[in-house]
Amino acid sequence: MKEIEEKEELNLITLAQEYSDEDKARGLLESLLWPDGAICPHCKNHKEKPIYRLQPKPTSKSAARKGVHKCGACRKEFTVTVGTIFEDSHLPISKWLMAIFIICSSKKSVSANQLSRMLKITYKAAWFMAHRLRFAVAPEMPLNKLLQGVVEVDETFVGGKGYRCSQMRRKTPVVALIERGGNMQARVVSNVTQHNLGRVLNECVSKKATLNTDEHDAYKPAGKQFKAHQTVIHSKKEYSRRNADGSVSGINSCESFFSLLKRGVYGSWHHVSREHLPKYANEFAFRWNTRFQTDGERMESAIGMVTGKRLTYKEAV
Numbered sequence: 001m002k003e004i005e006e007k008e009e010l011n012l013i014t015l016a017q018e019y020s021d022e023d024k025a026r027g028l029l030e031s032l033l034w035p036d037g038a039i040c041p042h043c044k045n046h047k048e049k050p051i052y053r054l055q056p057k058p059t060s061k062s063a064a065r066k067g068v069h070k071c072g073a074c075r076k077e078f079t080v081t082v083g084t085i086f087e088d089s090h091l092p093i094s095k096w097l098m099a100i101f102i103i104c105s106s107k108k109s110v111s112a113n114q115l116s117r118m119l120k121i122t123y124k125a126a127w128f129m130a131h132r133l134r135f136a137v138a139p140e141m142p143l144n145k146l147l148q149g150v151v152e153v154d155e156t157f158v159g160g161k162g163y164r165c166s167q168m169r170r171k172t173p174v175v176a177l178i179e180r181g182g183n184m185q186a187r188v189v190s191n192v193t194q195h196n197l198g199r200v201l202n203e204c205v206s207k208k209a210t211l212n213t214d215e216h217d218a219y220k221p222a223g224k225q226f227k228a229h230q231t232v233i234h235s236k237k238e239y240s241r242r243n244a245d246g247s248v249s250g251i252n253s254c255e256s257f258f259s260l261l262k263r264g265v266y267g268s269w270h271h272v273s274r275e276h277l278p279k280y281a282n283e284f285a286f287r288w289n290t291r292f293q294t295d296g297e298r299m300e301s302a303i304g305m306v307t308g309k310r311l312t313y314k315e316a317v
Contacts, residue, residue: 009296010295011295011296012098015094015098019094025092025094025096025097026079029093029096033080033303038053038080039051040074040078041083041307042074045072045074049072049073051071052072053068053069054070065079067080083310085132085133085135085306085311086306087310091125091129097299098118099126099129099130099133101296101299103130103283104298105298105299107260108260108264109264109268109280109283110130110268111269111270112126112130115130128313131276131311131316132316133283134282135279136302136305137282137283137286137305138278138279139185139285143203146206147178147179147182147205147206147209148179149179149181150209151210151211152212152250152251152253153175153176153177153178153201153213153219154176154214154254155173155174155189156173156258156262157173158174158277159271159272159274173188173190173192174187174188174189174261175200178253178254178257178288179209180212180253183289184257184289186257186281187203188278192216194218194220194221197219197222201222201225202222207225208226210229210230210247211229212231212232214234215231215234215235230243230249231249232249232251239252257284261280261281261284264284265280286302
């Protein structure tokens with residue numbers, strides 16, 4: 001019970017003071033990823049055959065690597081980082097935990113330069129660390145659960161004139177799909193067309209949902225496939241409308257998400273490439289979907305998504 005209480009109170013001070021020791025940091029990561037005991041990442045053995053924690057013999061002259069387990073089924077050795085975004089990372093687990101907390105608790109995100117200064121690591125390491133986490137929290141396709149109920153859909157454009165990066169001279173469309181009172185998905189598209197919007201809607205939204213969009217013509221063909229399609233007319237300065245049945249039509253949740261995303265782009269990163277923009281959008285979508293959690297709970301949610309995902313530096317760049 002004491003362990004559960006400590007997890008709920010995770011914050012940056014606790015991580016810095018109590019888990020700066022690598023053994024304690026590894027123990028915390030094991031408790032978060034293996035709450036019911038170690039799981040072999042090679043054969044997924046959990047309870048069929050015992051898993052041993054390797055300990056050096058008192059008479060042994062060679063120091064055994066800490067945190068190593070051996071599976072009784074496949075006889076392979078592993079640590080808690082194998083098969084996760086942490087695998088083959090030379091950074092201490094303690095710094096990984098602090099980086100995850102910082103990113104998860106920063107409402108408008110944090111730049112790699114800032115992360116580098118706070119953790120005293122190189123810019124390259126901080127950049128790769130942040131991208132690994134964004135890769136981990138990205139939604140798996142196809143989605144396990146489509147957006148339902150009233151779903152607000154809108155698009156915005158990121159980048160364009162004034163950006164130093166030559167690849168962002170042309171603005172890039174980002175589509176937000178938000179289940180009112182629930183979760184959301186963010187998608188980066190090449191351009192706003194009937195085909196692209198229709199594909200995104202089919203990937204993310206249940207056909208039983210009620211769509212709320214603006215008057216953009218590109219939504220009309222795809223909107224016919226859903227239970228209902230309600231629009232607000234921005235050209236007539238209509239941003240929210242109460243219908244006869246008491247329901248409210250509008251896309252203000254999308255506007256709120258876009259304001260956060262753009263504050264991250266303009267204020268934290270200053271510019272992003274078209275290729276990496278989906279990762280940054282997914283980071284903001286993850287924080288939106290966990291907005292009702294505390295910073296510590298959000299960190300635990302992010303760590304719970306790192307298993308089975310690997311991103312090499314060559315793939316990231």
